[in-house]
Amino acid sequence: MTRRSPTLNEVARLAGVSPSAVSRTFTVGASVADKTRAKVLQAAELIGYRPNLLARSLSRQRSGTVGIAVTRLENSFNSLLLEELATALQRVGLGCRLIVTGDRDAVDVRIEEVLQHQIDVLVLCAVNLSSRIEEECAAIGVPVVMVNRITPGVGRSARAIAIVGSNEEGGRVVADHLAEAGHRSFAFIAGSADASNSREREAGFIAGLAKSGLPAPIVETGHYTFNGAMDATRTILNTVNRPDALFCANDHMALAAITVAQTEFGLSVGKDISIVGFDDSPAARFGAGLTSFSQPASLMAEEAARNIIALLGGNRTEDGLFVVPGSLKIRGSSRPANP
Amino acid sequence: MTRRSPTLNEVARLAGVSPSAVSRTFTVGASVADKTRAKVLQAAELIGYRPNLLARSLSRQRSGTVGIAVTRLENSFNSLLLEELATALQRVGLGCRLIVTGDRDAVDVRIEEVLQHQIDVLVLCAVNLSSRIEEECAAIGVPVVMVNRITPGVGRSARAIAIVGSNEEGGRVVADHLAEAGHRSFAFIAGSADASNSREREAGFIAGLAKSGLPAPIVETGHYTFNGAMDATRTILNTVNRPDALFCANDHMALAAITVAQTEFGLSVGKDISIVGFDDSPAARFGAGLTSFSQPASLMAEEAARNIIALLGGNRTEDGLFVVPGSLKIRGSSRPANP
DNA sequence: GTGAAAGCGCTAACAT
DNA sequence: ATGTTAGCGCTTTCAC
Numbered sequence: 001m002t003r004r005s006p007t008l009n010e011v012a013r014l015a016g017v018s019p020s021a022v023s024r025t026f027t028v029g030a031s032v033a034d035k036t037r038a039k040v041l042q043a044a045e046l047i048g049y050r051p052n053l054l055a056r057s058l059s060r061q062r063s064g065t066v067g068i069a070v071t072r073l074e075n076s077f078n079s080l081l082l083e084e085l086a087t088a089l090q091r092v093g094l095g096c097r098l099i100v101t102g103d104r105d106a107v108d109v110r111i112e113e114v115l116q117h118q119i120d121v122l123v124l125c126a127v128n129l130s131s132r133i134e135e136e137c138a139a140i141g142v143p144v145v146m147v148n149r150i151t152p153g154v155g156r157s158a159r160a161i162a163i164v165g166s167n168e169e170g171g172r173v174v175a176d177h178l179a180e181a182g183h184r185s186f187a188f189i190a191g192s193a194d195a196s197n198s199r200e201r202e203a204g205f206i207a208g209l210a211k212s213g214l215p216a217p218i219v220e221t222g223h224y225t226f227n228g229a230m231d232a233t234r235t236i237l238n239t240v241n242r243p244d245a246l247f248c249a250n251d252h253m254a255l256a257a258i259t260v261a262q263t264e265f266g267l268s269v270g271k272d273i274s275i276v277g278f279d280d281s282p283a284a285r286f287g288a289g290l291t292s293f294s295q296p297a298s299l300m301a302e303e304a305a306r307n308i309i310a311l312l313g314g315n316r317t318e319d320g321l322f323v324v325p326g327s328l329k330i331r332g333s334s335r336p337a338n339p
Numbered sequence: 340m341t342r343r344s345p346t347l348n349e350v351a352r353l354a355g356v357s358p359s360a361v362s363r364t365f366t367v368g369a370s371v372a373d374k375t376r377a378k379v380l381q382a383a384e385l386i387g388y389r390p391n392l393l394a395r396s397l398s399r400q401r402s403g404t405v406g407i408a409v410t411r412l413e414n415s416f417n418s419l420l421l422e423e424l425a426t427a428l429q430r431v432g433l434g435c436r437l438i439v440t441g442d443r444d445a446v447d448v449r450i451e452e453v454l455q456h457q458i459d460v461l462v463l464c465a466v467n468l469s470s471r472i473e474e475e476c477a478a479i480g481v482p483v484v485m486v487n488r489i490t491p492g493v494g495r496s497a498r499a500i501a502i503v504g505s506n507e508e509g510g511r512v513v514a515d516h517l518a519e520a521g522h523r524s525f526a527f528i529a530g531s532a533d534a535s536n537s538r539e540r541e542a543g544f545i546a547g548l549a550k551s552g553l554p555a556p557i558v559e560t561g562h563y564t565f566n567g568a569m570d571a572t573r574t575i576l577n578t579v580n581r582p583d584a585l586f587c588a589n590d591h592m593a594l595a596a597i598t599v600a601q602t603e604f605g606l607s608v609g610k611d612i613s614i615v616g617f618d619d620s621p622a623a624r625f626g627a628g629l630t631s632f633s634q635p636a637s638l639m640a641e642e643a644a645r646n647i648i649a650l651l652g653g654n655r656t657e658d659g660l661f662v663v664p665g666s667l668k669i670r671g672s673s674r675p676a677n678p
Numbered sequence: 679g680t681g682a683a684a685g686c687g688c689t690a691a692c693a694t
Numbered sequence: 695a696t697g698t699t700a701g702c703g704c705t706t707t708c709a710c
Contacts, residue, residue, distance in 0.1 A: 005479055007703055018681040033679055053455045055703035058393050058686050074621055079418035083411060086439045098437040100425045116392045255625050262626055282413055286594050287601055287626055346687055357697045372695055394687035397702050
């Protein structure tokens with residue numbers, strides 16, 4: 001153990017000024033005479049003063065910290081999103097408290113905990129928010145920002161906003177791509193039944209296929225996990241009329257599908273079967289590559305940060321829903337358009 | 340905006356007890372009469388009281404929060420480690436503040452910031468700590484826990500400990516595996532020159548090869564990044580006497596190596612060339628699979644959490660260095676032992 | 679521009 | 695077991 005850290009008062013005494021003068025010196029945009037500031041800084045430097053941000057937060061009634069909740073980090077796109085989010089927030093001077101909810105875990109308990117730490121904003125990264133928590137946040141006035149997922153609450157209150165990808169469009173684009181490549185029989189692996197993004201991607205996919213006069217896909221659910229998607233893939237590939245084109249609600253599941261197709265069914269992915277994902281996650285680059293409709297993580301993070309500072313500034317956000325654009329990245333896992 | 344949150348004092352007034360009684364009710368292991376507790380809880384429930392953990396931290400001089408620094412999350416093993424770490428800490432009632440340092444970023448500035456938030460412990464996850472920060476933490480009495488990396492400071496002070504994998508052993512085991520498979524010409528892709536884990540893995544690898552009378556590997560540096568490892572791989576595969584066995588300091592770089600070998604050199608990985616990584620990261624399962632020496636992330640996280648509570652309890656830890664075991668996971672990317 | 683003083687919400691002796 | 699009383703370290707009116 002070591003000596004207690006030096007405090008603002010000690011600096012004040014040493015510099016021969018009042019505590020307020022010290023406080024002002026460490027507050028951006030406060031008015032302090034250059035001479036005073038110099039004295040203060042010198043004294044602070046001398047005794048190794050470091051402002052106590054806890055005390056500041058308590059006093060200011062604002063912590064400058066946002067809570068970020070993620071279900072898990074198995075999916076590399078979620079990790080990327082988290083990294084970008086944290087970076088973007090750091091850049092604007094906000095800190096982040098991380099909370100990992102786990103899949104079926106007591107999400108509410110965890111969130112409750114982070115709420116007690118007086119976070120200024122709650123960011124849900126691919127988390128399905130229970131409505132109880134949603135109301136709770138509304139009640140205490142903590143804005144909620146959802147990334148890559150929405151709940152019915154979004155838009156209703158100006159304190160609950162969402163940043164999402166072009167889900168429906170992506171589904172349609174994938175359908176077009178597979179149709180042009182000459183596929184005639186399809187499958188879709190959904191994330192979870194109640195996830196908005198999965199449902200929208202599926203809807204777009206089905207609509208796209210219908211537009212080309214193609215049949216609706218077989219649908220299985222992969223629960224957004226690797227193992228879940230492996231199972232779903234097995235079911236699909238064991239179908240009597242095995243589909244030769246598979247669209248997965250995200251890349252993570254598509255990678256599982258590729259793994260099963262290759263190792264368990266001996267299929268040549270991109271030739272015998274086309275597999276397409278969604279996200280354009282970092283892992284989509286691996287090996288021959290995974291064709292995927294992109295979601296620009298850094299853009300989503302920027303957008304989130306922008307909205308968060310607006311929210312903190314008390315500005316009502318213009319709208320509750322922010323859709324970022326994406327595009328199809330064609331790689332080795334899908335058969336290219338008919339030769 | 341909403342009304343200010345209810346405070347402990349309001350609860351006290353409403354319940355007709357003193358503030359301390361309320362405080363005790365919300366402090367585990369404090370002595371309160373059942374009747375009092377009941378009154379307090381009822382009053383709290385009534386007005387929707389939620390303890391302000393900021394105020395508590397300030398008063399207790401302990402935040403119950405640990406800072407976790409990561410360089411980036413591109414590497415899925417690091418993400419896994421972060422997830423496990425956060426989960427393990429949550430389980431023992433500690434919160435985490437995340438800080439993303441980026442590669443060459445102003446690490447010190449970021450750490451300084453998190454320090455000001457009165458974190459109780461600093462966890463460095465695959466981060467190379469500058470010695471300045473290391474001294475800083477020692478000076479203010481904040482213990483430092485390094486995961487998957489060590490600095491010379493470890494062990495010297497009982498407040499700087501490290502949890503690492505079996506690096507040297509892993510390198511030797513990989514050498515044996517490749518030797519048995521009949522390889523005779525080797526390459527190694529290092530992480531960065533100053534990373535302890537990379538150096539140890541390399542040393543073990545070279546020692547292992549030597550033991551079998553095999554030549555030392557060509558060595559290139561991949562800087563722990565995907566792109567860096569792609570470049571290193573190109574250099575290696577363009578060598579006149581192209582090696583047919585490649586060991587990479589971690590899985591993330593091995594995946595890059597596989598990508599280049601397959602797509603740019605048309606090699607069949609696991610047949611024309613064996614590629615082995617280190618970590619047994621989640622991505623090692625993808626496709627035909629990556630042979631890798633494992634580092635058990637959940638075990639490392641548990642160990643870290645265990646040590647952290649010990650450090651917070653003021654117990655000197657027995658030793659500064661904790662080595663967790665690993666084993667070779669053989670998958671499709673390496674040629675199995677000679678038929 | 680500067681200082682005095684009253685908090686921010688909670689905890690921890692200490693006394694009862 | 696409960697209440698009283700000082701703080702924890704900083705910010706912020708409000709006079710000057």
